[in-house]
Amino acid sequence: MLDTLIFLLEKFFFFFFSFLSSSPCSRYVGHAPPPPPHAAVLRRGDLLEVPRTLFTHxxxxxxxxxxxxxIPDILPAVTSDARLLRRKVTNTRLLLGVLAKRASVRVDSVEDFAYGARVLLNTMDRAVNRRVLPGEEAARRAECLLGSAPYSLLWNNCEHFVTWCRYGAASSLQTEQFCQWLTLLIRDQRNVALAALLGLLSLAYLGVSSGTTLPAIIIPFTLWMAS
Structure with missing residues (x-):
């Protein structure tokens, strides 16, 4: 049962993040990023980015x-064993953490953080129109948040964490891009007709009942009023 749940969640996040692939924070996807910065050139308080397939960490x-x-992590919600918490976060821990809305601010090596990908250095500075805090202040802000933390895929993710540390205010360009896409989707009246058609097909296939009739009416009506 757990394996099935994890499989379905993986599929959900794949399709979810596909909508974010055109965001400013995913601008390196599909392009060869520059070589990772050597540890000697990294300074305390620098913002590191790791482009994944469809999003950026x-x-x-x-x-x-x-x-x-x-990073999303279910383990801090069920144990305080520091030895277990220090282990690398597996996909199972991560996906269950997303589902339970739990995370941890943890410290890993640059290599473990990158997970085989190339690391970009301070590139968000060009996309965020805010003053960059001194490096020592940014690092101390990060250190004061170490440990268990609430998590939200849209409203409290790794990007909110680093922007609060480096710029003094939490924000997420990836979330903003997703909300813009969602707004366009809702305002497109063609989706009203599509929702109505799917509702009629569900009624024809499943029969008339409260479980099929109410969604068939409410969803198109809500989209129509919001468009």
Missing amino acids: FGIYLGNNRVAHL
Whole structure:
């Protein structure tokens, strides 16, 4: 049962993040990023980015090859064993953390943080129109948040963490891009007709009942009023 749930969640996140692939924070997807910065050129408080297939992961460099980053993790919700919490976060821990809305701000090596991908250095500075805080202040902000934390895929993710540390205010360009896409989707009246058609097909296939009739009416009506 757990394996099935994880499989379905993986599919959900694949399709979810596909909508974010055109966001400013995913601008490196499909392009060869520059070589990873050598540890000697990294400074305490630097913002590190790791482009994944469809999104970007973020962290704050603390010095001595250490990176603080917020990552979904179910384990802090069920145990306080520091030995277990220090282990690498597996996909199962990560997906269950997303489902339970739990995360941890943890410290890993640059190599573990990158997970085989190339690391980009301070590139968000060009996309965020905010003053960059001194590196020491950014690093101390990250350190004060270490430990268990609430998590939301849209409203409290790794990007919110690093922007609060480096710029003084939490924000997420990836979330903004998704909300823009969702707004366009709702305002497109063609989706009203599509929802109505799907509702009629469900009634024809499943029969008339409260479980089929109410969604068939309410969803198109809501989209129509919001468009």
